[in-house]
Amino acid sequence: MDPHLLTTFVTVARHGSFSAAAAELGYTQSAISQQIAALESDLGLPLLRRRPVEPTPAGRRLLEHAGPLLLRLRAARADVLRAAAPARHLLRLAATPLALSAEVAGRLARARAAEPRLEVRLRTCRPGQAAALVAEGHADLGLTDGIVAPSDPLRLPPDTGPMTATGVAEQDLVVALPADHPLTGRTGVRLADLVDARWLDTPLCPLARLRDLAGEGFPAGLAYDGDDVHTVLNLVAAGHGLIVLPARALTPPVMPISVVPVPVTAPRLVHRVELLHATLPPGPAADVAAALTG
Amino acid sequence: MDPHLLTTFVTVARHGSFSAAAAELGYTQSAISQQIAALESDLGLPLLRRRPVEPTPAGRRLLEHAGPLLLRLRAARADVLRAAAPARHLLRLAATPLALSAEVAGRLARARAAEPRLEVRLRTCRPGQAAALVAEGHADLGLTDGIVAPSDPLRLPPDTGPMTATGVAEQDLVVALPADHPLTGRTGVRLADLVDARWLDTPLCPLARLRDLAGEGFPAGLAYDGDDVHTVLNLVAAGHGLIVLPARALTPPVMPISVVPVPVTAPRLVHRVELLHATLPPGPAADVAAALTG
DNA sequence: TCGTCTTACGAGAAGCGTAAGAATT
DNA sequence: AATTCTTACGCTTCTCGTAAGACGA
Numbered sequence: 352m353d354p355h356l357l358t359t360f361v362t363v364a365r366h367g368s369f370s371a372a373a374a375e376l377g378y379t380q381s382a383i384s385q386q387i388a389a390l391e392s393d394l395g396l397p398l399l400r401r402r403p404v405e406p407t408p409a410g411r412r413l414l415e416h417a418g419p420l421l422l423r424l425r426a427a428r429a430d431v432l433r434a435a436a437p438a439r440h441l442l443r444l445a446a447t448p449l450a451l452s453a454e455v456a457g458r459l460a461r462a463r464a465a466e467p468r469l470e471v472r473l474r475t476c477r478p479g480q481a482a483a484l485v486a487e488g489h490a491d492l493g494l495t496d497g498i499v500a501p502s503d504p505l506r507l508p509p510d511t512g513p514m515t516a517t518g519v520a521e522q523d524l525v526v527a528l529p530a531d532h533p534l535t536g537r538t539g540v541r542l543a544d545l546v547d548a549r550w551l552d553t554p555l556c557p558l559a560r561l562r563d564l565a566g567e568g569f570p571a572g573l574a575y576d577g578d579d580v581h582t583v584l585n586l587v588a589a590g591h592g593l594i595v596l597p598a599r600a601l602t603p604p605v606m607p608i609s610v611v612p613v614p615v616t617a618p619r620l621v622h623r624v625e626l627l628h629a630t631l632p633p634g635p636a637a638d639v640a641a642a643l644t645g
Numbered sequence: 646m647d648p649h650l651l652t653t654f655v656t657v658a659r660h661g662s663f664s665a666a667a668a669e670l671g672y673t674q675s676a677i678s679q680q681i682a683a684l685e686s687d688l689g690l691p692l693l694r695r696r697p698v699e700p701t702p703a704g705r706r707l708l709e710h711a712g713p714l715l716l717r718l719r720a721a722r723a724d725v726l727r728a729a730a731p732a733r734h735l736l737r738l739a740a741t742p743l744a745l746s747a748e749v750a751g752r753l754a755r756a757r758a759a760e761p762r763l764e765v766r767l768r769t770c771r772p773g774q775a776a777a778l779v780a781e782g783h784a785d786l787g788l789t790d791g792i793v794a795p796s797d798p799l800r801l802p803p804d805t806g807p808m809t810a811t812g813v814a815e816q817d818l819v820v821a822l823p824a825d826h827p828l829t830g831r832t833g834v835r836l837a838d839l840v841d842a843r844w845l846d847t848p849l850c851p852l853a854r855l856r857d858l859a860g861e862g863f864p865a866g867l868a869y870d871g872d873d874v875h876t877v878l879n880l881v882a883a884g885h886g887l888i889v890l891p892a893r894a895l896t897p898p899v900m901p902i903s904v905v906p907v908p909v910t911a912p913r914l915v916h917r918v919e920l921l922h923a924t925l926p927p928g929p930a931a932d933v934a935a936a937l938t939g
Numbered sequence: 940t941c942g943t944c945t946t947a948c949g950a951g952a953a954g955c956g957t958a959a960g961a962a963t964t
Numbered sequence: 965a966a967t968t969c970t971t972a973c974g975c976t977t978c979t980c981g982t983a984a985g986a987c988g989a
Binding site for chain 4: 368369370380381383384385388401402404
Binding site: 352353354394395396408409412413415416417419420423424427428430431432434435509510512513 | 646647648688689690702703706707709710711713714717718720721722724725726728729803804806807
C-alpha cells in the first residue's frame with residue numbers, strides 16, 4: 352500500500368488505460384504495469400481487469416479509500432511545512448464565485464486597509480475544491496458556499512486533517528426566472544412548485560444538492576460545467592432552465608433585465624458562506640481571517 | 646512522507662531513542678538513523694533534536710498527523726481485504742468491559758442460538774481501541790461505551806474510514822461510594838457536589854471525560870491503568886476514590902456489600918453502548934450485528 | 940569513557956527502461 | 965493486423981548492515 356503505487360492505481364483507473372497513465376505520470380507503460388502488479392501482489396488480489404481496463408470489486412473498494420488517503424497525506428505534509436514556514440506578506444485566497452459576494456469582498460478590502468503591506472492573490476475554485484486547496488497548502492484561506500438549512504454548517508469533504516470552518520455570511524435564496532416565466536410576478540415560490548420545471552445543473556448550484564434538500568425531480572434542462580454567474584444568468588434568460596442563487600447575487604448591475612429573481616419561501620433554506628483555514632500562525636493571514644469572520 | 650519512514654518516526658519519538666526503536670522494529674540503529682535522515686531531508690526540516698531525542702515543533706506537528714494517517718492506511722487495507730474475503734463462521738468481537746453488559750451479552754446469546762455454527766471469539770479492549778480494531782480488521786464487530794448526554798452519539802476517533810456506529814443501550818449513571826461515605830443514604834447526587842472528592846482515574850471512566858462534562862475539579866486520588874470492574878470496586882470500597890459507572894454494573898452479585906451506588910441526578914448524563922462495524926458482507930456477522938442493535 | 944547517534948562503504952534488493960512476447964479486439 | 969498489456973533482462977538507484985567515527989553526558 353505504498354502511496355506511490357496508490358497514485359499510479361488511481362491514475363490508471365481514471366484513464367482506463369496503462370499507457371495513458373504512464374504518459375500522465377512520466378513513466379513507461381512497462382513501469383506502470385509493474386507497479387500495478389506490485390500493488391496487486393501486495394494485497395494478494397486482482398485490482399484491475401485488463402482489456403478493457405476497469406477496476407474489480409476490490410479495486411473499486413480501494414479507489415474509494417485511495418483518494419481521501421492521498422489527500423490526507425498531502426495535507427499532512429503541507430501542514431508540517433506550513434507550521435515551519437516563516438510568515439509572509441502574501442495571502443493566497445481560494446474562493447468559489449458565489450462565496451466572494453460584494454459584502455465579503457468589502458470586508459476583505461477593509462482588512463487589507465489595516466494591513467497595507469499585504470499582497471493578496473485570489474483564485475476561484477469549485478465548492479468541493481476549496482477545502483482541499485487549503486488542506487494541501489495551495490491556499491491560506493478558503494471561502495466556500497453552499498445551500499443549507501438556516502444556521503447549519505456546510506458539509507465539507509472529510510479527511511482533510513485539522514481545519515477550521517467559520518460561518519461568514521448567510522442570505523436568502525431566490526429562483527432566477529426568465530422575464531417571460533409565468534411565476535415572475537410572484538412575491539415568493541416554493542421549490543415544490545418548480546419540481547417539474549427545467550433546471551440548470553452547474554457547480555454553482557448542483558441539482559443533486561437541490562434534490563437532497565427538496566425531494567426528487569428538478570430535471571436538468573442544460574448542464575453547464577462552468578462557474579461564471581454571468582453566463583448562467585444568460586442561460587436562464589434564454590430559457591434553458593432555472594437556477595437557485597443567493598438573493599444579492601441577483602441585484603443590478605449583475606442581473607440582466609431579462610432575468611427576474613423570486614424569493615424561495617419553502618423549504619426554509621439559506622445560502623451560506625464559510626471561511627476555511629488551517630491553524631494559522633499569528634500574522635497577516637490570521638488578521639484577515641479574523642476580519643472576515645468578525 | 647513514505648509511511649514506512651513515518652512508522653519509524655513515531656516509534657523513535659515514542660521511545661525517545663533510535664536504538665530502542667531499532668530493537669522494536671527489527672532494524673539496526675544505523676538503518677533508523679538513515680530513515681530519520683531521509684524523512685527530514687524529504688521535508689527539508691529537522692524533526693528530532695538529538696541527545697536527548699525529542700521532537701522539534703515541526704516533528705510534534707508531524708506526530709499529530711502520523712498516527713491517524715497510518716491508522717487510516719491500515720484501515721483501508723483491511724477494508725479491501727475484508728470485502729474480498731470469503732464469509733467465515735467466525736465472529737471476532739472486541740468489547741470494552743462496560744459495553745458487554747448482562748443485557749448485551751444476553752442479546753448476543755440469543756443471536757448465537759439462531760446461528761448455531763457460529764464461533765465467537767471475544768476480546769476486551771479499551772474504549773479508544775475498539776474503533777481501531779474494527780477498522781484494521783482485527784475484529785468484525787466492536788462494542789464501545791462512554792458517557793454522553795442522553796441520545797448523543799459517542800465521540801469516536803475520526804479518520805478510521807467508513808464505519809457504522811449504532812446505539813445499542815443506554816442506562817443511567819451511579820456514583821460508587823464506599824459504605825461509610827456520608828452521601829451513602831442519598832437517593833441521588835449531583836456531580837457538582839463531588840467535585841472536591843477524590844476520584845479514581847481509570848480507562849473505564851477517565852476523569853478527563855468527567856471534567857469535560859461536569860466542569861473542572863475531580864482530583865485523582867488513584868490512577869488505575871486497568872479495566873477490571875471488580876478491582877475498581879475494591880478500590881472504591883477501600884476509600885481510594887469514587888467512580889461513575891452505569892447503574893446495572895453495580896447490582897449484585899458484582900457489587901461488594903461495602904460499595905453503595907447512588908444515582909447521578911445532574912448533569913443529565915447516561916452510559917451509552919454503541920456497536921461498531923465496517924460494511925459487513927451478508928452472513929453471520931451481519932445477522933449478529935442486526936440482533937444486537939435490534 | 941561510555942553510550943548513542945552519524946557516516947562510509949559494500950552487498951543485496953528494488954525499480955525503471957528497452958525490447959521482445961502474448962493476448963484481445 | 966493493430967493496439968495494449970506482460971515479461972525478460974540489464975542498469976541504476978535505494979536501502980540495509982557492518983564498522984568506524986563523532987558527539988555528549
